[in-house]
Amino acid sequence: xxxxxxxxxxxxxxxxxxxxxxxxxxxxxxxxxxxxxxxxxxxxxxxxxxxxxxxxxxxxxxxxxxxxxxxxxxxxxxxxxxxxxxxxxxxxxxxxxxxxxxxxxxxxxxxxxxxxxxxxxxxxxxxxxxxxxxxxxxxxxxxxxxxxxxxxxxxxxxxxxxxx
Amino acid sequence: xxxxxxxxxxxxxxxxxxxxxxxxxxxxxxxxxxxxxxxxxxxxxxxxxxxxxxxxxxxxxxxxxxxxxxxxxxxxxxxxxxxxxxxxxxxxxxxxxxxxxxxxxxxxxxxxxxxxxxxxxxxxxxxxxxxxxxxxxxxxxxxxxxxxxxxxxxxxxxxxxxxxxxxxxxxxxxxxxxxxxxxxxxxxxxxxxxxxxxxxxxxxxxxxxxxxxxxxxxxxxxxxxxxxxxxxxxxxxxxxxxxxxxxxxxxxxxxxxxxxxxxxxxxxxxxxxxxxxxxxxxxxxxxxxxxxxxxxxxxxxxxxxxxxxxxxxxxxxxxxxxxxxxxxxxxxxxxxxxxxxxxxxxxxxxxxxxxxxxxxxxxxxxxxxxxxxxxxxxxxxxxxxxxxxxxxxxxxxxxxxxxxxxxxxxxxxxxxxxxxxxxxxxxxxxxxxxxxxxxxxxxxxxxxxxxxxxxxxxxxxxxxx
Numbered sequence: 210x211x212x213x214x215x216x217x218x219x220x221x222x223x224x225x226x227x228x229x230x231x232x233x234x235x236x237x238x239x240x241x242x243x244x245x246x247x248x249x250x251x252x253x254x255x256x257x258x259x260x261x262x263x264x265x266x267x268x269x270x271x272x273x274x275x276x277x278x279x280x281x282x283x284x285x286x287x288x289x290x291x292x293x294x295x296x297x298x299x300x301x302x303x304x305x306x307x308x309x310x311x312x313x314x315x316x317x318x319x320x321x322x323x324x325x326x327x328x329x330x331x332x333x334x335x336x337x338x339x340x341x342x343x344x345x346x347x348x349x350x351x352x353x354x355x356x357x358x359x360x361x362x363x364x365x366x367x368x369x370x371x372x373x
Numbered sequence: 374x375x376x377x378x379x380x381x382x383x384x385x386x387x388x389x390x391x392x393x394x395x396x397x398x399x400x401x402x403x404x405x406x407x408x409x410x411x412x413x414x415x416x417x418x419x420x421x422x423x424x425x426x427x428x429x430x431x432x433x434x435x436x437x438x439x440x441x442x443x444x445x446x447x448x449x450x451x452x453x454x455x456x457x458x459x460x461x462x463x464x465x466x467x468x469x470x471x472x473x474x475x476x477x478x479x480x481x482x483x484x485x486x487x488x489x490x491x492x493x494x495x496x497x498x499x500x501x502x503x504x505x506x507x508x509x510x511x512x513x514x515x516x517x518x519x520x521x522x523x524x525x526x527x528x529x530x531x532x533x534x535x536x537x538x539x540x541x542x543x544x545x546x547x548x549x550x551x552x553x554x555x556x557x558x559x560x561x562x563x564x565x566x567x568x569x570x571x572x573x574x575x576x577x578x579x580x581x582x583x584x585x586x587x588x589x590x591x592x593x594x595x596x597x598x599x600x601x602x603x604x605x606x607x608x609x610x611x612x613x614x615x616x617x618x619x620x621x622x623x624x625x626x627x628x629x630x631x632x633x634x635x636x637x638x639x640x641x642x643x644x645x646x647x648x649x650x651x652x653x654x655x656x657x658x659x660x661x662x663x664x665x666x667x668x669x670x671x672x673x674x675x676x677x678x679x680x681x682x683x684x685x686x687x688x689x690x691x692x693x694x695x696x697x698x699x700x701x702x703x704x705x706x707x708x709x710x711x712x713x714x715x716x717x718x719x720x721x722x723x724x725x726x727x728x729x730x731x732x733x734x735x736x737x738x739x740x741x742x743x744x745x746x747x748x749x750x751x752x753x754x755x756x757x758x759x760x761x762x763x764x765x766x767x768x769x770x771x772x773x774x775x776x777x778x779x780x781x782x783x784x785x786x787x788x789x790x791x792x793x794x795x796x797x798x799x800x801x802x803x804x805x806x807x808x809x810x811x812x813x814x815x816x817x818x819x820x821x822x823x824x825x826x827x828x829x830x831x832x833x834x835x836x837x838x
Contacts, residue, residue, distance in 0.1 A: 242549040243541065249550075269655040276554025280440030282522075283553065286655035305657050310674065311530035312523060313657035315744050320773030321821030326660045327527070328675035329740040329787050331816050339816035341740075342679045365550035366526065368533025370540040 247274070251353065251360040260291040260300070260359065265316050265334065267305075272363065287350065287361060288316055288323070290334065300359065303336055304348035304367050311366070314347065323347065345369070398614030400590035403621045407591045410484065413477035414583070415625035416632050418576070420470045423633055424508075427463040428565065435515070437561035439554055442517040443651050450648060461640025467509055469636050471666050474505050479721055482700075485709025486589035488598045492701035494582045497575055499697040504572050506666070511564040513664045517557060522652035523661035525552050525560070534686045552654070587611060592709035600706055660745050662735070669731030675740045676731075739786035742776035751781050758836060765833025768826055772818070780837065788815060795838040803834055 237244065254268045268287045275283035288303040303323075305313045312327035322339055323332040331340040336347035348367035353360050365371075382388070403411055434453060436445040449456040478498060481487055487495035510528075514521045525547065533543035548555040590610045615621065646664070650656060663671050677685050708714055748770040755766050769775055777787035784791075794803065807827060810817035822830070 240545065242555060243544060247550050267655075267657065272553070278438040278440045279554030280438070281651060281653045282439045282556070284653065284655045285551075286657055306526065306530075309530075309679075311526040312661055313659055315657060317773045317776070319771040320776075320816075321818070322773065322816050324742045324744060324773070324776065326741055326744050327523075327671075329742060329814070331742075331814070333816065334821070339810065340814040342675065342682070344679055363550075365544060366529060366547060366552065368530055368540045368543045370533060 249362055249364060251355075251362050253355075253358050253360050254287075254289070255359060256357050257299075257354055257359050258357070260289055262291050262294055265290040265318070267316070268361070270361075285363065286313075288314075288347075289352075289359070289361075295354075299354070300352050301336065302350040302352045302361050304350060304364070306348060306367055307343060308338075308345045308347060308367075308369065309341070309343040311368075394584055395618040396616045397584055397587075398611045399588045399617050399621050400610050401613050401615050402591045403588065404615050408621055408624050409628075410480055410591075411588065411621070412625045412628040413473055413480055415622070416629045417470060417473040417477050419629035419633060420466055420473055420636070421572070421576070423466045423636065424463065424470060425569070427459050427466060428569075430459050431463055432565055437515070437558050439517070439557050439652070442515070442557055443648070446516060446518075446648055450645065457644055458637075458640050461643070461645040462637055463512075464645040465636045465639040465643075467512055468664075468666070469632055470505055471509055473632065474502050478502065483711040483714075483717065483721065484589065485592050485598070485711070485714070485717075487701040488707070488709060489600060489603060489701075489705040491582070491586050491589060492705060494579065494586060495701045496698055497579045497582065499694070499700075501572065501575050501579065502697070503694060504568050504575070507568050508564065508572075509664070509666055511560050511568065513667075514560045515557075515564060516646075516648060517652055518649035519652055519656065519659050520649045520661050520663070522552065522654065523659055524663055525556060527661070531686050534683045536683075536687070588617075589709075592711075594710040594713050595708075596710075597708045598706045658745060660741075662738075665732060668735035669728045672731040672735035672738070675738070676734065737786070741785070742773070742787050743785045744776065748775040749783065750775070751783050754781050754783075758833070761829050762833045762836055765829040765831070768830045769833060772822065772826070772830070774830075777814075791834065792837055795835045800831055800835060803831055807831075 250273065252270050252273060254270050260266055266289050268289045270285055270287075272279070272283040272285060286305050288305060290301040290303070291299065292301060293299045303314075307314050307325040307327065307330045309325065309328055309330045312325050312330075314323040314325045314330070314332060316323050321334050323334075323336075325331070325341065325343075329341040330343040331338070332343070332347050333339045336349065338344065338346060348364075348371060350364050351362040402408070431449065434445060434449050434456070436442055446460075449460055451457070481495065481498070510524075514524055529543040529546045529552070532546050533539040535542055544550065547553070548559045587607060590607065650659070662668065673685065674682065711718055750766060750770065755763065758766060769778075769780075774791075775784045777785040779786060779790045780792050798806075804827060806815065807822065807830065808817065808819040818827075
């Protein structure tokens with residue numbers, strides 16, 4: 210190898226190495242939320258008695274461990290449908306996000322349907338599709354009854370690829 | 374003064390860098406009226422500088438944390454001295470920049486200036502278009518009102534459509550499980566550091582190429598680009614050329630002044646787009662709409678068949694960009710004049726007309742049920758109804774029929790207009806339709822409507838003939 214070729218390779222290698230030792234940590238930093246995800250947890254949304262059988266209610270709750278500067282974004286809303294007084298089918302908990310593109314679905318108690326304001330998606334009371342562009346039923350969240358209170362598992366923003 | 378200039382020039386030696394740049398010869402025709410077609414690149418650059426200056430000013434006050442972003446924008450708009458004007462210039466400047474980039478590209482394309490040897494000018498320009506749109510989108514999010522919040526959600530859902538890694542990518546976009554404390558700062562850093570840095574760099578490349586390759590001569594019908602002869606011919610054109618400064622650039626400055634003056638005038642009179650409600654995820658009675666330049670895309674997503682969605686959301690933008698980017702490589706040589714390139718005129722005109730139509734459709738959103746306004750029917754519709762028909766009219770409102778169906782001009786446009794429904798359909802068909810739904814959009818009410826309500830509602834609809 211000539212002196213020139215050696216220098217050229219050395220320059221390229223050192224420059225590349227500089228980019229690497231700074232670049233890799235940056236990429237890791239930016240992907241941080243995926244590498245160290247916030248753990249999901251059950252959140253108390255109130256006494257079971259708050260939810261009359263046969264009704265669908267909007268529930269709002271505060272993320273118990275938000276970033277201190279999250280402000281209102283720490284608040285979440287969900288639709289809770291009480292189907293029966295008790296048992297494994299007592300509740301259905303729906304994400305407010307339409308399964309089409311995520312806009313907020315609105316429950317119309319008179320009509321017994323959920324409607325989406327963006328592209329006109331419509332869902333029945335049980336979350337199945339009634340019309341419009343959506344292809345899958347409303348996203349559901351896990352819930353449990355602890356004593357006399359309903360607890361809901363906080364879940365990530367659902368996408369069409371979400372399992373639930 | 375003279376001594377200072379001499380001192381500076383001895384060190385800077387501008388006579389072989391900046392001076393030739395300013396004086397570089399351009400085709401003689403640009404000194405005539407056709408020169409007015411060649412101003413749009415400079416005007417876009419002027420608007421970009423306006424965006425940088427107003428953007429830096431806004432960043433001095435804007436607080437990019439979810440807990441305070443909205444309030445700081447309220448402060449800029451309502452309280453800060455000249456804040457409303459500065460925000461207005463930034464808002465209208467963004468709109469003007471999107472328009473001017475498209476006008477500039479249209480002119481270049483119709484004049485055949487994207488052909489050999491200026492393919493890279495076009496390709497760098499098409500990335501600049503992409504970055505301009507990315508600025509428009511991220512900028513709209515920084516408003517951090519209700520529309521902005523839902524725009525982030527919708528953007529994440531669209532990214533979520535990418536096969537296999539969509540869910541992962543969606544959560545990279547929102548920087549976490551959900552739109553939260555970490556999301557806004559990412560979009561802020563992207564909008565004020567990352568994309569502008571790329572734009573600065575690419576404008577450098579773009580301008581270097583403009584000077585290096587020279588401004589294209591106005592095309593003449595029949596005189597195409599030929600690899601063997603073009604460079605020689607262009608050199609002959611430049612030998613007869615005139616200096617860019619000030620013979621040609623004065624037109625650029627005149628139009629740039631006009632554009633900036635219009636932007637400032639709009640900012641001073643109309644003002645910036647109004648802030649919506651605060652970004653509260655629990656206020657779900659929202660009616661999210663993107664700014665006008667994305668409204669056509671918003672409309673497209675409502676109008677295409679649902680099964681084609683993933684293709685349209687994921688592939689269409691990629692294909693559209695690849696088409697633009699690679700365009701000059703497809704046919705680098707040949708005819709330049711638009712009058713001999715009907716296909717080129719169609720490639721400009723058809724998407725333009727289609728997108729304007731989509732923006733109009735997005736503005737009207739006939740596919741959306743009306744959720745945010747109180748339902749009511751015109752008095753003329755309910756006048757003279759008997760008790761049962763009147764109950765039916767009330768049910769028409771309370772059962773949500775009105776959200777999607779119009780009667781005498783009142784109601785939604787998602788479903789058919791029911792003003793004359795009884796003249797079109799028998800009572801049996803009306804009942805059947807209410808119970809079983811259908812047509813892709815009408816829900817079935819079989820489980821939620823009582824026989825009495827159904828009879829009342831049908832009695833009301835029977836009056837509509």
